[in-house]
Amino acid sequence: MNRNIDEQYWERETGGFVSAQQVFKANIEIAKQRFNQTGGVHVFQQMYGCEWDDETNEVDGYEQFGYDGEDFIIFDLQTETWVAPKQQAVVTKLKWDSNKAFLTSVKNYYTQICPEWVKKYLNYGRSSLMRTVLPSVSLLQKTPSSAISCHTTGFYPKGAEMIWKKDGEELHEGVIKGDILSNNDGSFQMSADLDFSYTRTGGGTTVCFSSQV
Numbered sequence: 712m713n714r715n716i717d718e719q720y721w722e723r724e725t726g727g728f729v730s731a732q733q734v735f736k737a738n739i740e741i742a743k744q745r746f747n748q749t750g751g752v753h754v755f756q757q758m759y760g761c762e763w764d765d766e767t768n769e770v771d772g773y774e775q776f777g778y779d780g781e782d783f784i785i786f787d788l789q790t791e792t793w794v795a796p797k798q799q800a801v802v803t804k805l806k807w808d809s810n811k812a813f814l815t816s817v818k819n820y821y822t823q824i825c826p827e828w829v830k831k832y833l834n835y836g837r838s839s840l841m842r843t844v845l846p847s848v849s850l851l852q853k854t855p856s857s858a859i860s861c862h863t864t865g866f867y868p869k870g871a872e873m874i875w876k877k878d879g880e881e882l883h884e885g886v887i888k889g890d891i892l893s894n895n896d897g898s899f900q901m902s903a904d905l906d907f908s909y910t911r912t913g914g915g916t917t918v919c920f921s922s923q924v
Contacts, residue, residue, distance in 0.1 A: 715835045742778045745799035753779055761825035772821025791818055842867060844898060848921050858887075859907050861919035864900035873903040877917045 739755045742748075759774040775785040784793055784800040784807075791814050795804040807813060833840055846866035852859045861873060869891055875882040885906035892900050903919065 712835060715831075738776075742783070742799070745802075746778075759821075761821050761829060763826040763829045770822055770826045772825055774817070774821070786817060788818065788821055846871065846921050848919065850919065858904045860902050860904045861921070862900070862902045863921040864894065865898045866900075866921075867898045869899050871899065871901060871921065873901060873919065873921050875903060875905045875917065875919050882917075 735755050735757075739753055742755060743753060754777075756777040757774070758777070759772070761770060761772040763770050772788050773786070776783045778797075782796045784795050784797075784803055786792075787794055793804040793807045795801045844865060844867040846863040848861065848863045850859055850861055861875065863871065863873060871891060873888060875886050882905065885908070887904045887906075889902040889904070894900055905917070905919075907917075
């Protein structure tokens with residue numbers, strides 16, 4: 712980022728977030744009135760982003776607001792309307808839906824501006840974001856009767872698949888796959904446990920495979 716962005720970028724972004732802080736404070740006061748709240752600690756959240764498929768060139772975007780840990784109002788890019796999960800957000804939905812210029816600007820951001828920034832960031836960090844690191848695989852077993860854990864770690868990017876095979880056939884029974892977890896260095900890890908009792912009859916060879924997808 713430091714090699715590709717000028718000082719005006721940082722000043723502009725900082726100014727934008729300073730302003731956003733004041734908007735968030737005002738929104739909390741509005742929400743408190745809507746929910747008939749007078750005091751206490753309350754949280755107002757905004758989450759937004761976009762996705763770009765570099766193969767199909769398709770784009771998608773999302774924007775949603777939350778209050779005290781629950782959805783408050785959500786933008787539906789497909790219908791170009793706002794969805795109000797809470798009754799207290801209906802007045803906001805009606806106001807924002809009636810502002811066609813606002814809807815056009817929101818749609819333009821998620822279909823044009825945001826994807827262009829994704830492409831910029833990808834290009835800026837291509838050396839790290841597009842790298843491929845193969846995993847290291849190990850087998851762990853606490854006791855002779857416990858399940859065998861096939862553990863793979865250090866791989867990047869996140870997409871990976873682990874399977875157990877016996878005599879070339881993939882095993883499903885007795886296999887418990889874990890979630891892909893993050894390592895401190897930005898790489899990933901995952902495990903697939905096998906209850907070995909399912910493979911002990913009939914002899915043969917049982918192996919664990921790890922591959923990136």
